[in-house]
Amino acid sequence: MSVSRPVRYRWTWRCSVATLNKTGSNSTRALMVLRRMLETTGPFDHRGKYYSASRAAFEKGDLHGPHLRPLQDPRPPIAMAGGPGAVSKSLTICGEQGFLPISLNIAAPHLKNNWRDIQNGAKKANRVAKRSDWRIVREVFVANTDEEAWEHSVNGMMGRMYTDYFLPHMHSLIGSDGKALAEYFNPDPTVPLEQVTTEYCARRNWIIGSPDTVVRKIEELYEDLGGFGCLEVLGLDYAEDSEAWRRSPELLGTVVKPRLGHLTA
Numbered sequence: 001m002s003v004s005r006p007v008r009y010r011w012t013w014r015c016s017v018a019t020l021n022k023t024g025s026n027s028t029r030a031l032m033v034l035r036r037m038l039e040t041t042g043p044f045d046h047r048g049k050y051y052s053a054s055r056a057a058f059e060k061g062d063l064h065g066p067h068l069r070p071l072q073d074p075r076p077p078i079a080m081a082g083g084p085g086a087v088s089k090s091l092t093i094c095g096e097q098g099f100l101p102i103s104l105n106i107a108a109p110h111l112k113n114n115w116r117d118i119q120n121g122a123k124k125a126n127r128v129a130k131r132s133d134w135r136i137v138r139e140v141f142v143a144n145t146d147e148e149a150w151e152h153s154v155n156g157m158m159g160r161m162y163t164d165y166f167l168p169h170m171h172s173l174i175g176s177d178g179k180a181l182a183e184y185f186n187p188d189p190t191v192p193l194e195q196v197t198t199e200y201c202a203r204r205n206w207i208i209g210s211p212d213t214v215v216r217k218i219e220e221l222y223e224d225l226g227g228f229g230c231l232e233v234l235g236l237d238y239a240e241d242s243e244a245w246r247r248s249p250e251l252l253g254t255v256v257k258p259r260l261g262h263l264t265a
Contacts, residue, residue: 080102084106096125112225134229136221138233143244149213
């Protein structure tokens with residue numbers, strides 16, 4: 001939940017269309033300008049090859065200045081997500097800049113490459129990557145029984161999203177390494193790509209089931225990866241089955257979480 005209030009924003013941000021196709025160093029430049037926006041109070045004017053940004057001076061009597069200052073010092077945490085691909089440039093930047101890394105919902109063997117990229121980025125800046133900062137996104141559904149969880153997830157909105165949109169999209173996209181992105185949702189390289197279906201991902205990648213099953217799957221993922229700091233639950237449209245989906249995070253928080261206190265990355 002967020003709460004907003006009227007406030008006058010008087011800073012501008014411009015970037016060229018060409019920048020949208022750039023990664024790596026250009027992304028780093030953009031993030032440095034963003035950090036300057038958040039971490040300083042005075043006026044400035046930045047004119048770069050791809051990014052331009054400016055902020056006006058504070059006016060007398062203006063309580064908040066050009067924009068509200070964050071309560072965190074020197075700024076709120078910055079998080080970046082990364083996922084499929086031989087190398088995740090965004091997660092490398094996370095490690096280099098000390099941002100919070102978020103790995104998307106790819107299969108566990110490929111998540112290990114994500115951690116390698118985070119570590120490599122940290123080494124560039126003489127930092128030490130912390131597993132406690134690492135966030136892992138997963139499809140999660142908790143119910144009283146495994147059968148009930150399968151029915152509400154695989155045969156519900158989660159399965160519909162995978163079948164009608166997500167997996168067809170991943171099968172159609174080719175990464176810089178020449179692989180279809182659907183390859184990164186397959187934990188077993190001996191399984192043909194056409195067998196990477198919704199049901200296959202539900203059995204191999206999703207964290208669904210009774211509280212006992214979900215605890216076991218989280219423990220297995222944690223041990224397989226060598227530890228991580230936070231499990232991010234993928235959100236979906238729950239309107240058609242709202243009560244079951246309301247019950248799922250309730251079980252996750254009240255029954256599953258208390259049993260995972262021994263996982264301390």
